[in-house]
Amino acid sequence: MPRTAATPEQRAHIREQIRRAAVEVYDEKGMEGTSARAIAVKAGVSVGTLYSYYANLPELMRSLWAEPVAEEMVRLRATVEATPDPLRALRALLEGYANFAFDNPDILRGALLFVGRVQDTALAPAPAAVEFDQMLRDAILAGQKTGQIKPGPAAQIAHQLWAGVHGALALPINIESLDFGSPKQIVAEMIVTLMASVKA
Structure with missing residues (x-):
């Protein structure tokens, strides 16, 4: 059975969840330890999901500021x-x-x-x-x-x-x-x- 597409509200929530996780990973590990995998784990999403919201890691980090x-x-x-x-x-x-x-x-x-x-x-x-x-x-x-x-x-x-x-x-x-x-x-x-x- 095909998965139901996320609503705009759900997408906004996941996007914010990823951004919050990125801030936490960056605060905990600095630039060297900040990776897509570490952020995805912290956010509770897959790396693929992260990349469906942000094209790459620099784009995600740029969005924070x-x-x-x-x-x-x-x-x-x-x-x-x-x-x-x-x-x-x-x-x-x-x-x-x-x-x-x-x-x-x-x-x-x-x-x-x-x-x-x-x-x-x-x-x-x-x-x-x-x-x-x-x-x-x-x-x-x-x-x-x-x-x-x-x-x-x-x-x-x-x-x-x-x-x-x-x-x-x-x-x-x-x-x-x-x-x-x-x-x-x-x-x-x-x-x-x-x-x-x-x-x-």
């Missing part, structure tokens, strides 16, 4: 819109990204630094990442129009700036055996260096 990241994008957008000077807007974006990471260490480790084991499927960029990238590019283009920012492809400059800040955030976490000093100081100095590198 989607709301606070989206809220941060709204805040950053408002900051940029209230900052007419392109250089100040660009700096505000980089500082906002760093401050969000420092204020939300779970999101930094789980969403921004999470590297999943994706086999055959490519994970589309998160909407917040696309939006942040566009905000960086817009500020760079505005600064190039006013002559404040050096000429060059806005996308390339945006990615160099973002990678610099992201790397400064990640390095003390990924290489814990070295004493990098104050992570906030490293990031602040990196932003100063990066901003100097893009000025016309």
